[in-house]
Amino acid sequence: MNATEAKQKIETLRQDLEQYSYEYHTLDDPSVSDYEYDKKMQELIKLEEEHPDLKTPDSPSQRVGGKPLDAFVKVQHDIPMLSLGNAFNDEELRDFDRRVKNGTDAEVNYVCELKIDGLAVSLKYEDGIFVRGATRGDGTTGEDITKNLRTIRNIPLRLKEPVTVEVRGEAYMPKKSFMVLNEAKESNGEEPFANPRNAAAGSLRQLDPKIAAKRNLDIFLYGIGVWENDPTDAHSERLEKMKELGLKTNPEWKKCNDIEEVIDYVNSWVEHRADLDYEIDGIVIKVDSLDQQEDLGFTAKSPRWATAYKFPAEEAIT
Numbered sequence: 001m002n003a004t005e006a007k008q009k010i011e012t013l014r015q016d017l018e019q020y021s022y023e024y025h026t027l028d029d030p031s032v033s034d035y036e037y038d039k040k041m042q043e044l045i046k047l048e049e050e051h052p053d054l055k056t057p058d059s060p061s062q063r064v065g066g067k068p069l070d071a072f073v074k075v076q077h078d079i080p081m082l083s084l085g086n087a088f089n090d091e092e093l094r095d096f097d098r099r100v101k102n103g104t105d106a107e108v109n110y111v112c113e114l115k116i117d118g119l120a121v122s123l124k125y126e127d128g129i130f131v132r133g134a135t136r137g138d139g140t141t142g143e144d145i146t147k148n149l150r151t152i153r154n155i156p157l158r159l160k161e162p163v164t165v166e167v168r169g170e171a172y173m174p175k176k177s178f179m180v181l182n183e184a185k186e187s188n189g190e191e192p193f194a195n196p197r198n199a200a201a202g203s204l205r206q207l208d209p210k211i212a213a214k215r216n217l218d219i220f221l222y223g224i225g226v227w228e229n230d231p232t233d234a235h236s237e238r239l240e241k242m243k244e245l246g247l248k249t250n251p252e253w254k255k256c257n258d259i260e261e262v263i264d265y266v267n268s269w270v271e272h273r274a275d276l277d278y279e280i281d282g283i284v285i286k287v288d289s290l291d292q293q294e295d296l297g298f299t300a301k302s303p304r305w306a307t308a309y310k311f312p313a314e315e316a317i318t
Protein backbone atom coordinates (compact mmCIF):
# COMPACT_ATOMS: atom_id res chain seq x y z
CA MET A 1 0.00 0.00 0.00
CA ASN A 2 1.54 3.39 -0.99
CA ALA A 3 1.30 6.59 1.10
CA THR A 4 -1.74 7.92 -0.78
CA GLU A 5 -3.64 4.66 -0.37
CA ALA A 6 -2.59 4.51 3.31
CA LYS A 7 -3.85 8.09 3.87
CA GLN A 8 -7.22 7.23 2.31
CA LYS A 9 -7.48 3.98 4.28
CA ILE A 10 -6.57 5.78 7.56
CA GLU A 11 -9.22 8.45 6.92
CA THR A 12 -11.88 5.83 6.21
CA LEU A 13 -10.98 3.84 9.33
CA ARG A 14 -11.08 7.01 11.48
CA GLN A 15 -14.50 8.02 10.19
CA ASP A 16 -15.84 4.50 10.77
CA LEU A 17 -14.40 4.34 14.32
CA GLU A 18 -15.70 7.81 15.24
CA GLN A 19 -19.17 6.87 13.99
CA TYR A 20 -19.11 3.56 15.89
CA SER A 21 -17.96 5.37 19.07
CA TYR A 22 -20.71 8.00 18.69
CA GLU A 23 -23.34 5.27 18.20
CA TYR A 24 -22.05 3.25 21.17
CA HIS A 25 -21.37 6.00 23.73
CA THR A 26 -23.68 8.85 22.80
CA LEU A 27 -26.64 7.13 21.13
CA ASP A 28 -26.44 3.87 23.11
CA ASP A 29 -27.18 2.20 19.76
CA PRO A 30 -24.04 0.43 18.37
CA SER A 31 -24.19 -0.76 14.74
CA VAL A 32 -21.15 -3.08 15.02
CA SER A 33 -19.83 -5.57 17.57
CA ASP A 34 -16.94 -4.77 19.94
CA TYR A 35 -14.93 -7.32 17.93
CA GLU A 36 -15.52 -5.37 14.70
CA TYR A 37 -14.60 -2.11 16.45
CA ASP A 38 -11.41 -3.55 17.97
CA LYS A 39 -10.36 -5.11 14.64
CA LYS A 40 -10.66 -1.73 12.86
CA MET A 41 -8.82 0.04 15.69
CA GLN A 42 -5.93 -2.43 15.44
CA GLU A 43 -5.83 -1.89 11.67
CA LEU A 44 -5.70 1.91 12.21
CA ILE A 45 -2.94 1.66 14.85
CA LYS A 46 -0.86 -0.61 12.57
CA LEU A 47 -1.22 1.76 9.58
CA GLU A 48 -0.31 4.81 11.74
CA GLU A 49 2.78 2.98 13.01
CA GLU A 50 3.78 2.19 9.41
CA HIS A 51 3.11 5.84 8.40
CA PRO A 52 3.90 7.96 11.55
CA ASP A 53 3.60 11.18 9.51
CA LEU A 54 -0.11 10.35 9.15
CA LYS A 55 -0.71 9.99 12.93
CA THR A 56 -2.60 13.14 14.10
CA PRO A 57 -3.99 14.14 17.53
CA ASP A 58 -7.63 13.81 16.37
CA SER A 59 -7.18 10.14 15.54
CA PRO A 60 -9.36 7.76 17.61
CA SER A 61 -6.13 5.87 18.32
CA GLN A 62 -4.82 8.89 20.28
CA ARG A 63 -7.49 9.08 23.02
CA VAL A 64 -5.35 7.77 25.86
CA GLY A 65 -2.00 9.21 25.03
CA GLY A 66 1.21 10.46 26.48
CA LYS A 67 3.17 10.11 29.67
CA PRO A 68 1.98 11.67 32.96
CA LEU A 69 2.20 15.47 33.20
CA ASP A 70 4.41 17.14 35.84
CA ALA A 71 1.71 19.76 36.46
CA PHE A 72 -1.33 21.32 34.82
CA VAL A 73 -0.82 24.43 32.69
CA LYS A 74 -3.02 27.42 33.58
CA VAL A 75 -5.32 28.69 30.82
CA GLN A 76 -7.34 31.91 30.47
CA HIS A 77 -10.97 31.54 29.41
CA ASP A 78 -11.78 33.83 26.44
CA ILE A 79 -15.19 34.47 28.06
CA PRO A 80 -15.48 33.99 31.85
CA MET A 81 -17.28 30.84 33.05
CA LEU A 82 -19.67 32.44 35.52
CA SER A 83 -21.62 30.95 38.41
CA LEU A 84 -25.40 31.13 38.75
CA GLY A 85 -27.66 32.93 41.19
CA ASN A 86 -29.80 30.57 43.25
CA ALA A 87 -33.49 30.07 44.03
CA PHE A 88 -34.59 27.77 46.86
CA ASN A 89 -38.37 27.75 46.49
CA ASP A 90 -41.22 28.50 44.09
CA GLU A 91 -41.63 32.10 45.28
CA GLU A 92 -37.95 32.85 44.60
CA LEU A 93 -38.47 31.50 41.08
CA ARG A 94 -41.37 33.93 40.67
CA ASP A 95 -39.10 36.72 41.93
CA PHE A 96 -36.55 35.75 39.26
CA ASP A 97 -39.32 35.86 36.63
CA ARG A 98 -40.38 39.34 37.80
CA ARG A 99 -36.79 40.60 37.56
CA VAL A 100 -36.45 39.18 34.04
CA LYS A 101 -39.72 40.76 32.90
CA ASN A 102 -38.61 44.13 34.31
CA GLY A 103 -35.56 43.88 32.07
CA THR A 104 -37.25 43.13 28.73
CA ASP A 105 -40.43 44.19 26.94
CA ALA A 106 -40.81 41.05 24.82
CA GLU A 107 -42.60 37.87 25.89
CA VAL A 108 -40.21 35.58 27.82
CA ASN A 109 -39.70 31.85 27.18
CA TYR A 110 -37.43 29.78 29.40
CA VAL A 111 -35.33 26.65 28.91
CA CYS A 112 -35.06 24.31 31.91
CA GLU A 113 -32.13 21.88 32.22
CA LEU A 114 -30.95 19.43 34.85
CA LYS A 115 -28.08 20.84 36.92
CA ILE A 116 -25.45 18.10 36.67
CA ASP A 117 -23.39 17.55 39.84
CA GLY A 118 -19.91 17.24 38.35
CA LEU A 119 -16.98 19.38 37.25
CA ALA A 120 -17.57 22.32 34.91
CA VAL A 121 -15.28 22.17 31.87
CA SER A 122 -14.63 24.04 28.64
CA LEU A 123 -13.94 22.24 25.32
CA LYS A 124 -12.35 24.18 22.45
CA TYR A 125 -12.80 23.02 18.85
CA GLU A 126 -10.93 24.61 15.92
CA ASP A 127 -12.26 23.71 12.46
CA GLY A 128 -14.07 20.86 14.18
CA ILE A 129 -10.99 19.39 15.89
CA PHE A 130 -10.85 19.13 19.72
CA VAL A 131 -7.77 21.17 20.60
CA ARG A 132 -8.11 22.05 24.27
CA GLY A 133 -10.05 21.15 27.39
CA ALA A 134 -9.93 23.06 30.66
CA THR A 135 -11.48 23.20 34.11
CA ARG A 136 -13.60 26.21 35.07
CA GLY A 137 -11.12 27.11 37.80
CA ASP A 138 -12.05 30.49 39.28
CA GLY A 139 -14.12 31.33 36.20
CA THR A 140 -11.36 33.35 34.54
CA THR A 141 -8.37 31.00 34.86
CA GLY A 142 -8.66 27.23 34.63
CA GLU A 143 -6.27 24.29 34.17
CA ASP A 144 -5.51 22.55 30.89
CA ILE A 145 -6.81 18.97 31.31
CA THR A 146 -7.00 18.18 27.59
CA LYS A 147 -5.27 14.80 27.90
CA ASN A 148 -7.68 13.64 30.59
CA LEU A 149 -10.77 14.92 28.78
CA ARG A 150 -9.70 13.11 25.61
CA THR A 151 -10.22 9.83 27.49
CA ILE A 152 -13.96 10.55 27.88
CA ARG A 153 -15.55 8.58 25.00
CA ASN A 154 -18.50 10.98 24.74
CA ILE A 155 -16.19 13.87 23.90
CA PRO A 156 -15.80 13.74 20.10
CA LEU A 157 -12.21 14.36 18.93
CA ARG A 158 -13.75 15.71 15.72
CA LEU A 159 -17.17 17.36 15.28
CA LYS A 160 -19.53 16.44 12.43
CA GLU A 161 -18.89 19.89 10.91
CA PRO A 162 -15.60 21.86 10.80
CA VAL A 163 -16.80 24.63 13.13
CA THR A 164 -14.71 26.72 15.51
CA VAL A 165 -16.53 26.84 18.83
CA GLU A 166 -15.89 26.68 22.58
CA VAL A 167 -18.53 24.59 24.35
CA ARG A 168 -19.11 24.21 28.07
CA GLY A 169 -20.49 21.39 30.08
CA GLU A 170 -20.20 19.19 33.12
CA ALA A 171 -17.96 16.13 33.31
CA TYR A 172 -19.44 13.66 35.77
CA MET A 173 -19.15 10.13 37.15
CA PRO A 174 -22.29 7.96 36.82
CA LYS A 175 -23.61 6.66 40.16
CA LYS A 176 -22.84 3.03 39.27
CA SER A 177 -19.21 3.83 38.36
CA PHE A 178 -18.86 5.77 41.60
CA MET A 179 -19.99 2.78 43.66
CA VAL A 180 -17.67 0.38 41.80
CA LEU A 181 -14.72 2.77 42.21
CA ASN A 182 -15.32 3.23 45.94
CA GLU A 183 -15.69 -0.52 46.50
CA ALA A 184 -12.29 -0.98 44.80
CA LYS A 185 -10.76 1.82 46.88
CA GLU A 186 -12.08 0.39 50.13
CA SER A 187 -10.90 -3.14 49.26
CA ASN A 188 -7.43 -1.61 48.65
CA GLY A 189 -7.56 0.16 52.01
CA GLU A 190 -7.78 3.54 50.28
CA GLU A 191 -9.98 6.46 51.33
CA PRO A 192 -13.22 6.38 49.26
CA PHE A 193 -14.55 9.50 47.50
CA ALA A 194 -17.33 11.31 49.41
CA ASN A 195 -19.55 11.74 46.34
CA PRO A 196 -19.54 11.38 42.50
CA ARG A 197 -18.65 15.06 42.06
CA ASN A 198 -15.45 14.69 44.09
CA ALA A 199 -14.69 11.45 42.25
CA ALA A 200 -15.07 13.16 38.86
CA ALA A 201 -12.97 16.15 39.92
CA GLY A 202 -10.33 13.91 41.49
CA SER A 203 -10.18 11.76 38.35
CA LEU A 204 -9.80 14.73 35.99
CA ARG A 205 -7.08 16.21 38.18
CA GLN A 206 -4.91 13.11 37.81
CA LEU A 207 -1.64 13.95 36.07
CA ASP A 208 -1.60 10.52 34.42
CA PRO A 209 -4.28 10.24 31.66
CA LYS A 210 -4.22 6.45 32.01
CA ILE A 211 -5.84 6.81 35.44
CA ALA A 212 -8.56 9.15 34.17
CA ALA A 213 -9.19 6.69 31.31
CA LYS A 214 -10.13 3.97 33.78
CA ARG A 215 -12.66 6.11 35.70
CA ASN A 216 -15.57 5.75 33.23
CA LEU A 217 -16.35 9.47 33.23
CA ASP A 218 -19.10 10.99 31.10
CA ILE A 219 -20.18 14.49 30.08
CA PHE A 220 -23.17 16.66 29.19
CA LEU A 221 -22.59 19.82 27.15
CA TYR A 222 -24.91 22.73 27.82
CA GLY A 223 -23.41 26.06 26.87
CA ILE A 224 -21.37 28.09 24.42
CA GLY A 225 -18.41 30.38 25.04
CA VAL A 226 -17.07 31.73 21.75
CA TRP A 227 -18.75 30.57 18.49
CA GLU A 228 -17.45 31.83 15.12
CA ASN A 229 -20.48 32.55 12.87
CA ASP A 230 -22.97 31.40 15.56
CA PRO A 231 -26.07 30.38 13.51
CA THR A 232 -28.49 30.42 16.47
CA ASP A 233 -30.88 32.96 18.05
CA ALA A 234 -31.96 30.95 21.08
CA HIS A 235 -30.43 28.67 23.71
CA SER A 236 -32.81 25.85 22.69
CA GLU A 237 -31.46 26.10 19.12
CA ARG A 238 -27.93 25.88 20.51
CA LEU A 239 -28.73 22.65 22.36
CA GLU A 240 -30.15 21.18 19.14
CA LYS A 241 -27.17 22.36 17.03
CA MET A 242 -24.67 21.01 19.58
CA LYS A 243 -26.35 17.61 19.31
CA GLU A 244 -26.20 17.79 15.48
CA LEU A 245 -22.45 18.46 15.76
CA GLY A 246 -22.05 15.18 17.69
CA LEU A 247 -21.85 16.71 21.18
CA LYS A 248 -23.70 14.95 24.01
CA THR A 249 -26.42 17.13 25.48
CA ASN A 250 -28.79 16.15 28.26
CA PRO A 251 -32.10 14.87 26.80
CA GLU A 252 -34.26 16.10 29.70
CA TRP A 253 -34.19 19.80 28.77
CA LYS A 254 -37.57 21.53 28.23
CA LYS A 255 -38.71 24.81 26.74
CA CYS A 256 -41.27 26.49 29.06
CA ASN A 257 -43.66 29.28 28.06
CA ASP A 258 -43.96 30.80 31.55
CA ILE A 259 -42.64 30.52 35.12
CA GLU A 260 -45.53 28.30 36.27
CA GLU A 261 -44.47 25.71 33.67
CA VAL A 262 -40.91 26.06 35.01
CA ILE A 263 -42.17 25.43 38.55
CA ASP A 264 -44.02 22.29 37.41
CA TYR A 265 -40.84 21.02 35.69
CA VAL A 266 -38.74 21.74 38.81
CA ASN A 267 -41.18 19.98 41.14
CA SER A 268 -41.37 16.93 38.87
CA TRP A 269 -37.59 16.52 39.14
CA VAL A 270 -37.57 17.04 42.92
CA GLU A 271 -39.62 13.83 42.90
CA HIS A 272 -37.76 11.88 40.17
CA ARG A 273 -34.07 12.89 40.56
CA ALA A 274 -33.24 9.57 42.29
CA ASP A 275 -34.31 7.70 39.12
CA LEU A 276 -31.37 9.17 37.15
CA ASP A 277 -28.08 7.24 36.84
CA TYR A 278 -26.15 10.44 37.59
CA GLU A 279 -26.45 13.04 40.35
CA ILE A 280 -28.09 16.42 39.89
CA ASP A 281 -28.17 19.19 42.47
CA GLY A 282 -30.87 21.35 40.94
CA ILE A 283 -32.43 22.78 37.80
CA VAL A 284 -30.95 25.54 35.63
CA ILE A 285 -33.46 27.98 34.18
CA LYS A 286 -32.38 30.25 31.30
CA VAL A 287 -34.12 32.87 29.20
CA ASP A 288 -34.27 31.21 25.76
CA SER A 289 -33.84 34.26 23.49
CA LEU A 290 -30.16 35.24 23.00
CA ASP A 291 -31.18 38.84 22.27
CA GLN A 292 -33.04 38.99 25.59
CA GLN A 293 -30.02 37.43 27.32
CA GLU A 294 -27.90 40.23 25.88
CA ASP A 295 -30.43 42.89 26.98
CA LEU A 296 -30.49 41.48 30.53
CA GLY A 297 -26.71 41.13 30.81
CA PHE A 298 -24.76 40.16 33.92
CA THR A 299 -24.14 41.15 37.52
CA ALA A 300 -20.49 41.03 38.66
CA LYS A 301 -20.73 37.28 39.16
CA SER A 302 -23.75 35.86 37.35
CA PRO A 303 -26.06 36.26 34.34
CA ARG A 304 -29.35 38.08 35.03
CA TRP A 305 -31.00 35.79 32.45
CA ALA A 306 -30.44 32.54 34.34
CA THR A 307 -30.82 31.07 37.80
CA ALA A 308 -30.34 27.70 39.50
CA TYR A 309 -33.09 26.14 41.57
CA LYS A 310 -31.17 24.23 44.25
CA PHE A 311 -32.37 20.88 45.63
CA PRO A 312 -31.74 19.90 49.23
CA ALA A 313 -28.57 17.73 49.48
CA GLU A 314 -29.22 14.10 48.46
CA GLU A 315 -28.54 11.25 50.93
CA ALA A 316 -25.03 9.87 50.42
CA ILE A 317 -24.80 6.89 48.01
CA THR A 318 -23.85 3.83 50.06
Ligand SMILES: NC(=O)c1cnc(N)c2cc(Br)sc12
Pocket residue numbers: 082083084113114115116117118120170222223284
Ligand atom coordinates in the same frame (compact mmCIF):
# COMPACT_ATOMS: atom_id res chain seq x y z
N1 LIG B 1 -27.52 22.97 31.75
C1 LIG B 1 -26.80 23.87 32.39
O1 LIG B 1 -26.74 25.04 32.04
C2 LIG B 1 -25.99 23.42 33.55
C3 LIG B 1 -26.04 22.10 33.95
N2 LIG B 1 -25.30 21.66 35.01
C4 LIG B 1 -24.51 22.49 35.69
N3 LIG B 1 -23.81 22.01 36.76
C5 LIG B 1 -24.42 23.87 35.33
C6 LIG B 1 -23.63 24.90 35.92
C7 LIG B 1 -23.79 26.08 35.29
BR1 LIG B 1 -22.89 27.69 35.76
S1 LIG B 1 -24.85 26.00 33.98
C8 LIG B 1 -25.16 24.31 34.26
